[in-house]
Amino acid sequence: MIDATTYRAGRGVAQEPVIVAAPGPGQIRVSIRATGVCHSDLHIVNGDWPSEQPLVLGHEAAGVVDETGPGVTTIQPGDHVVLSWFAPCMRCSNCAAGRGWLCTGTTALANTLPDGSTPFKDSEGQELWPYLGLGTFAPHVVVPETAAVKVDDDLPFTVGALLGCSVTTGVGAVLNTARVPAGASAVVIGCGGVGLSVVMGLKLAGAHPIIAVDLSPAKRAKAQELGATITVDPRETDLTEYVHDLLGGVDFAFEAIGNEKVIETLPGLLAPGGAAVLVGMTRFGARSSIDPYDLADQGKSILGCNYGSSVARVDIPRLAKLHLAGHLPLEQLIDNVRPLSEACLALEDLAAGTGLRSVLTP
Structure with missing residues (x-):
């Protein structure tokens, strides 16, 4: 059991213990090393985007692959990955045409894994849903293989987290x-x-x-x-x-x-x-x-x-290389690194317009 930051309608944001399942077919388990605090999380918290589902918040992250499920072929344990919140289905006409950002088969917007399930449960065994299919305000997540983009090991995790949403956008x-x-x-x-x-x-x-x-x-x-x-x-x-x-x-x-x-x-x-x-x-x-x-x-x-009209598997590695080559000083976007347990406080700072970008680390 791990601690995660959750949102429940009528109760708001809280830290609570959650259970994370083992990865199923086509899924991977990732140890989160950094996760950004984004306005899309705040839209949920302040009611701009209503959700009746109890959610594990967070969708902008980088980490290390711990374990892979059956059928995973492009990722292996130990890989450094950036997580893309808009995991494409790779089957619809838009994906086939190279427009993954317009995928009509993704389940990310339904806050589920591709099979409609969730890897999270609370301490009483009730289902919690991963926000945008990720739920990265937790030390470990289970995500679809298509949500994980392998990047160079030299890329700082804090920078990689921002590539998951804000920078790529x-x-x-x-x-x-x-x-x-x-x-x-x-x-x-x-x-x-x-x-x-x-x-x-x-x-x-x-x-x-x-x-x-x-x-x-x-x-x-x-x-x-x-x-x-x-x-x-x-x-x-x-x-x-x-x-x-x-x-x-x-x-x-x-x-x-x-x-x-x-x-x-x-x-x-x-x-x-x-x-x-x-x-x-x-x-x-x-x-x-x-x-x-x-x-x-x-x-x-x-x-x-x-999502910046981006294809994550193409654009995220390209942006990572531009950063490592000195052309994108992405570290300058980060003005506050705080523990993952302080996600609630980071969301409050974001709502108040304080600072630039907060990044949470375990």
């Missing part, structure tokens, strides 16, 4: 979803872990200028360290007027908050032919109003971005 939004060309202008609204990953992706792509927008002076300063050429405090500067006075509008506008009111402002930031990219996830049921005439008349577009 942010950098992928630039390189995969928007396919930003060198010299394109861009604005990034929201400089948390995902937004700063967008900034790094834009720097990799050769975008210029890169305008970073956030209420926090510390986050704006970090954005500048990571490649932003201009930073803006939206309380002091009208962003729409600013980008039009400076550039006549930007080629790309990235929203990394998930705020429906901010999303409404994106088309107004764009130059003719520009694209707005929705990277942050809103609450369920959120609605934004736009001017369709402006989109049609000016040839503007709005791009949805799920």
Whole structure:
């Protein structure tokens, strides 16, 4: 029995003992060495994404494979892996077409393993469900083989954890979803872990200028360290007027908050032919109003971005190599490493907007 951080509707977040099953066919058991604290976990806790299932929280992690179940062929004990929360089925038409981020057969969004089961039970034998099919706020997890991506042993686990969600989402939004060309202008609204990953992706792509927008002076300063050429405090500067006075509008506008009111402002930031990219996830049921005439008349577009339009087995190793080569300083996203037992406190800090990215370690 191990201690894990759980969420139960009506009771909230708590630490409690759980039982983890042995890996079944096509499954592996992983010792978690680092797990990030992401807004997607907070969306569950604050009710933006309601769940009646009792969950083991956490979905952004790296670790070492302890044990493999029958039929596992691509992973073996001792491998260092990053866990991908969107484990593809590898059978649907989107997977076959190389669009794993649009997999229609994944069970991750149902918070189950591919066979519909859960590896977790509480101390009374009641089922607990792994959030997004992983449940990484626990020292050990059982996940499908397709959720584990082997990476170089030299990759720090704390950095690997962020590759499981935020970095792959942010950098992928630039390189995969928007396919930003060198010299394109861009604005990034929201400089948390995902937004700063967008900034790094834009720097990799050769975008210029890169305008970073956030209420926090510390986050704006970090954005500048990571490649932003201009930073803006939206309380002091009208962003729409600013980008039009400076550039006549930007080629790309990235929203990394998930705020429906901010999303409404994106088309107004764009130059003719520009694209707005929705990277942050809103609450369920959120609605934004736009001017369709402006989109049609000016040839503007709005791009949805799920997981950075990434194929985990391709993009995660590539991003890991870019980090090890010094091109993605991902360690700068981490400003707080704390024990796994303090997941509740880390979620409270995230809700308060404190710091950049917390990583939990056993």
